[in-house]
Amino acid sequence: MDISIHYAFLPHTDPEAALQFYRDTLGFEVRKDVGYQDMRWITVGPVGRPETSIVLHPPAVDPGITDDERRTILELIAKGSYGAVTLATDDLDGLYERLEAAGADVIQEPTDQDYGVRDCAFRDPAGNLIRINQRD
Numbered sequence: 678m679d680i681s682i683h684y685a686f687l688p689h690t691d692p693e694a695a696l697q698f699y700r701d702t703l704g705f706e707v708r709k710d711v712g713y714q715d716m717r718w719i720t721v722g723p724v725g726r727p728e729t730s731i732v733l734h735p736p737a738v739d740p741g742i743t744d745d746e747r748r749t750i751l752e753l754i755a756k757g758s759y760g761a762v763t764l765a766t767d768d769l770d771g772l773y774e775r776l777e778a779a780g781a782d783v784i785q786e787p788t789d790q791d792y793g794v795r796d797c798a799f800r801d802p803a804g805n806l807i808r809i810n811q812r813d
Contacts, residue, residue, distance in 0.1 A: 687760045699719075702779045704724065718733070719733040757804040764809045772809060773787050
């Protein structure tokens with residue numbers, strides 16, 4: 678049996694800022710941009726890899742969530758404690774330089790970790806943690 682990850686979900690708090698980061702800065706392609714009322718779900722992914730996508734979704738829109746829960750979720754997102762994804766690249770230093778030059782929120786410069794991974798970290802415009810590993 679072959680199982681793969683097809684979609685990962687991350688919240689966005691500003692669809693235009695999310696597009697700028699994922700499309701314009703990371704270079705992902707936009708696969709879907711779906712609006713409903715004043716909300717947008719944006720599906721992005723690496724060019725040439727249609728099997729892997731990230732769905733950027735409006736946070737805390739579930740009708741079963743209370744106003745207090747919604748506030749807590751938005752606070753966690755802003756702190757960077759709600760969503761995260763790890764990406765991989767063949768050129769970690771080059772991608773780091775491109776993201777830093779574009780003004781991305783740097784959390785960690787490229788570092789050789791004790792556990793055998795070389796990686797760096799950023800936050801996207803909503804506050805989601807984006808770790809990037811050097812691919813072997």
